[in-house]
Amino acid sequence: MIATARDLRPDQPALTRLAALAPLEADTAATLQVLIERARLVAKRRELMSEGRPIVEPQLIVSGWAARLRLLIDGRRQFLGFVLPGDIIGLSRHPRPIAASTVIALTDVTMCTPPRIGIFPELDEAYSVGQALDEGYAFAQITRLGRLDAQDRISDLLLELHERLSLNGMAVGGAFDLPLTQEILADTLGLTTVHVNRMLQMAKQNGDLTWTAGRIGLNNPSLLARKVGRSPVKVFGNRLV
Amino acid sequence: MIATARDLRPDQPALTRLAALAPLEADTAATLQVLIERARLVAKRRELMSEGRPIVEPQLIVSGWAARLRLLIDGRRQFLGFVLPGDIIGLSRHPRPIAASTVIALTDVTMCTPPRIGIFPELDEAYSVGQALDEGYAFAQITRLGRLDAQDRISDLLLELHERLSLNGMAVGGAFDLPLTQEILADTLGLTTVHVNRMLQMAKQNGDLTWTAGRIGLNNPSLLARKVGRSPVKVFGNRLV
DNA sequence: CGGAATTTTGAAACCTTTCAAATTGGGTGG
DNA sequence: CCACCCAATTTGAAAGGTTTCAAAATTCCG
Numbered sequence: 001m002i003a004t005a006r007d008l009r010p011d012q013p014a015l016t017r018l019a020a021l022a023p024l025e026a027d028t029a030a031t032l033q034v035l036i037e038r039a040r041l042v043a044k045r046r047e048l049m050s051e052g053r054p055i056v057e058p059q060l061i062v063s064g065w066a067a068r069l070r071l072l073i074d075g076r077r078q079f080l081g082f083v084l085p086g087d088i089i090g091l092s093r094h095p096r097p098i099a100a101s102t103v104i105a106l107t108d109v110t111m112c113t114p115p116r117i118g119i120f121p122e123l124d125e126a127y128s129v130g131q132a133l134d135e136g137y138a139f140a141q142i143t144r145l146g147r148l149d150a151q152d153r154i155s156d157l158l159l160e161l162h163e164r165l166s167l168n169g170m171a172v173g174g175a176f177d178l179p180l181t182q183e184i185l186a187d188t189l190g191l192t193t194v195h196v197n198r199m200l201q202m203a204k205q206n207g208d209l210t211w212t213a214g215r216i217g218l219n220n221p222s223l224l225a226r227k228v229g230r231s232p233v234k235v236f237g238n239r240l241v
Numbered sequence: 242m243i244a245t246a247r248d249l250r251p252d253q254p255a256l257t258r259l260a261a262l263a264p265l266e267a268d269t270a271a272t273l274q275v276l277i278e279r280a281r282l283v284a285k286r287r288e289l290m291s292e293g294r295p296i297v298e299p300q301l302i303v304s305g306w307a308a309r310l311r312l313l314i315d316g317r318r319q320f321l322g323f324v325l326p327g328d329i330i331g332l333s334r335h336p337r338p339i340a341a342s343t344v345i346a347l348t349d350v351t352m353c354t355p356p357r358i359g360i361f362p363e364l365d366e367a368y369s370v371g372q373a374l375d376e377g378y379a380f381a382q383i384t385r386l387g388r389l390d391a392q393d394r395i396s397d398l399l400l401e402l403h404e405r406l407s408l409n410g411m412a413v414g415g416a417f418d419l420p421l422t423q424e425i426l427a428d429t430l431g432l433t434t435v436h437v438n439r440m441l442q443m444a445k446q447n448g449d450l451t452w453t454a455g456r457i458g459l460n461n462p463s464l465l466a467r468k469v470g471r472s473p474v475k476v477f478g479n480r481l482v
Numbered sequence: 483c484g485g486a487a488t489t490t491t492g493a494a495a496c497c498t499t500t501c502a503a504a505t506t507g508g509g510t511g512g
Numbered sequence: 513c514c515a516c517c518c519a520a521t522t523t524g525a526a527a528g529g530t531t532t533c534a535a536a537a538t539t540c541c542g
Contacts, residue, residue: 146431190387
């Protein structure tokens with residue numbers, strides 16, 4: 001099989017995602033491409049943004065994984081959701097916004113400041129669609145924690161990640177890199193590390209998934225989705241999914 | 242004690258809240274006042290908005306309680322959060338937005354369409370602050386479900402409601418009307434009705450609260466807040482709480 | 483190669499759910 | 513204004529899913 005141009009120079013996941021949220025004009029894409037190439041690095045474990053502190057500029061995640069998180073006084077923590085390439089954090093119409101949550105890098109992350117609102121109309125649309133999706137993911141997280149058992153929480157979360165990563169080209173054929181420890185999964189799903197471990201083993205035995213060396217494989221995403229009663233997060237008519 | 246003008250003609254909760262989010266000019270307040278007086282009624286149990294369907298216009302809740310909710314295929318339901326007087330639902334910059342969640346009236350509700358974005362600058366600020374608060378409440382809900390036990394979930398939720406109702410003048414001295422059944426609380430907190438009932442009884446015995454005839458009394462909100470390790474949702478610097 | 487981080491196991495304790503069934507409360511019609 | 517009915521609250525006992533607490537086994541990384 002001969003490699004096509006696309007194989008040799010795949011789109012940036014961030015650009016792929018923004019273009020999926022709203023069709024972009026050539027010059028808009030070009031502008032983004034330049035910004036993306038100049039993305040700056042944030043090392044793993046560093047904060048991209050901290051709860052209660054002013055947000056200087058919004059940031060477009062170019063590569064790597066980050067997570068929103070809340071800390072409790074006694075040291076417990078709760079991950080609110082993940083931030084993936086193509087996601088934008090800190091976007092607000094308010095003149096001097098304050099971060100509602102801390103965001104930390106789970107891997108090394110690169111990010112750049114995206115064009116301000118009001119410059120590229122299609123990009124503005126992508127921003128608002130992205131924001132609506134974020135809201136949908138937050139609602140999905142609430143539902144997961146409130147109404148699913150451990151087993152289904154895990155499946156449902158992995159399906160959501162698969163969905164999101166497919167949107168930016170980072171998941172192919174049900175498989176994708178998952179740079180998370182079981183402890184992070186536990187702090188996301190409201191479970192203990194021990195229990196996540198046991199449920200993960202069960203899921204493997206059930207043939208629902210494989211997980212080796214930081215890479216997840218969902219054997220049959222749509223079947224699994226039906227099993228846990230999950231419907232994908234969609235927001236704007238016939239645009240997504 | 243002599244009644245003041247304020248006592249005789251209390252502000253509308255909705256107007257009180259918007260004014261608390263951002264100081265309003267006299268004419269803005271007057272415009273809102275007129276819209277509020279013409280608010281239309283939505284009967285208890287009716288939907289204000291349904292998931293997946295287009296949002297025709299945003300709505301400002303004038304009176305009554307509503308709730309965002311998600312239904313699972315098997316009939317289970319999860320309340321995502323409550324919608325109170327002064328809250329706005331369906332606000333989006335997108336041309337033809339789709340509702341990300343269903344909103345139903347828990348009591349009779351009155352609501353009106355607020356001025357569009359771009360007409361009253363201070364109101365726009367109130368909108369964006371309100372949106373930031375909504376995000377904060379969603380994050381708080383995730384944290385509650387993920388990391389608190391039944392007892393603390395209840396306390397934490399009641400404290401949040403107290404906080405929100407104080408903002409619009411519907412809570413006085415730790416007491417406020419709570420038009421919710423224990424079943425609704427259960428479906429909000431990811432618990433069963435039975436367990437909510439038992440935990441509520443314990444809370445009463447502990448002297449943390451009283452609850453009779455749909456009215457809640459928190460005996461010592463700040464003490465309770467410390468006990469469950471809760472910090473109020475604040476968003477914009479020295480503006481709120 | 484060695485130490486730290488992560489994953490894995492076991493058994494017991496614990497919080498929450500389940501399943502009925504009884505009791506109380508509120509609203510409506512006679 | 514009382515009787516009646518449905519909704520909501522309350523109780524008990526047993527089953528069950530998750531957590532806890534250690535400790536061992538693996539894997540990762542400098």
